Amino acid sequence: MARLASARYGKDNVRVYKVHKDQTTGVQTVTEMTVSCLLEGQIETSYTEADNSVVVATDSIKNTIYIKAKEHPVNPPELYASHLGQHFLDKYPHISVANIKVIVHRWTRITVDGQPHPHSFYRDGNETRNVEARVSREKGIELKSAIQGLSVLKSTGSAFHGFVRDEYTTLGETWDRILSTDVDATWTWKTYATVAEVEQGVSRFDEAFDAARTITLETFSLDESASVQNTMYKMCEEILEKAPGVELVGYSLPNKHYFEVDLSWHKGYKNTGKDAEVYAPQSGPNGLIKCEVARS
Numbered sequence: 001m002a003r004l005a006s007a008r009y010g011k012d013n014v015r016v017y018k019v020h021k022d023q024t025t026g027v028q029t030v031t032e033m034t035v036s037c038l039l040e041g042q043i044e045t046s047y048t049e050a051d052n053s054v055v056v057a058t059d060s061i062k063n064t065i066y067i068k069a070k071e072h073p074v075n076p077p078e079l080y081a082s083h084l085g086q087h088f089l090d091k092y093p094h095i096s097v098a099n100i101k102v103i104v105h106r107w108t109r110i111t112v113d114g115q116p117h118p119h120s121f122y123r124d125g126n127e128t129r130n131v132e133a134r135v136s137r138e139k140g141i142e143l144k145s146a147i148q149g150l151s152v153l154k155s156t157g158s159a160f161h162g163f164v165r166d167e168y169t170t171l172g173e174t175w176d177r178i179l180s181t182d183v184d185a186t187w188t189w190k191t192y193a194t195v196a197e198v199e200q201g202v203s204r205f206d207e208a209f210d211a212a213r214t215i216t217l218e219t220f221s222l223d224e225s226a227s228v229q230n231t232m233y234k235m236c237e238e239i240l241e242k243a244p245g246v247e248l249v250g251y252s253l254p255n256k257h258y259f260e261v262d263l264s265w266h267k268g269y270k271n272t273g274k275d276a277e278v279y280a281p282q283s284g285p286n287g288l289i290k291c292e293v294a295r296s
């Protein structure tokens, strides 16, 4: 015998672009997103009995993603995701949870002759602003916001020593190394009961994003890093301090290694330790360091 242990379905990778045209100034503002929407509820019989009467077609889910982008602001993405998720609960009694994911891609305004251009933009990095909303009848609106894919490197100001040394250890201690990572930072909001509650004081979401980005970049730059672990903990602590509605902050950071290259075989070149200039960046393996920090 078998039973359906869990099920969700919907549309993934729905690409959406929205433009806002300010009629008085002529300035246009654009947002490009990739949206996912997966539904849960009383949908078991569609799997177990071929009963499609409980299925809102994934094509209709895709259409709804566009319609809600037309009807509501898409900024901040936390609000759009909440509106979109709530719609499925309001419209379909047998749907109990909508899992929304919004990935916002960067389009930064171009400066021409020192002036912000009214309708031209460039991609100034692969970093994305992400939101996951789980909108459910039982719990309300659970929101997680994130920055992903923000690549950073510091060429000094990072050390790593004092770690366990035993018969498995080959790594030397260092007081000066390169530190590089692709930042994946996530902050979890207190649960909201309604979309109206999300909308009240909605500027908190952009403020938290800006704070998280600035804290990440500044702490990465300014901290005399003892380890990835310690530097990321400092980032989490500071985000919790700056963003009052946030309950939990987490980072997942690959430690992207840059190996010294011994070039002494060629004319006795000195290229290690304090003389190191040419390094070999490694594609893998990489360290992977994660943590979550909550309020105590």
Ligand SMILES: O=c1[nH]c(=O)c2[nH]c(=O)[nH]c2[nH]1
Pocket: 160, 171, 226, 227, 228, 229, 255, 287, 289
């Ligand atoms: O910051 C670091 N943390 C580690 O846990 C670790 N392990 C390692 O080999 N290098 C590093 N660097």
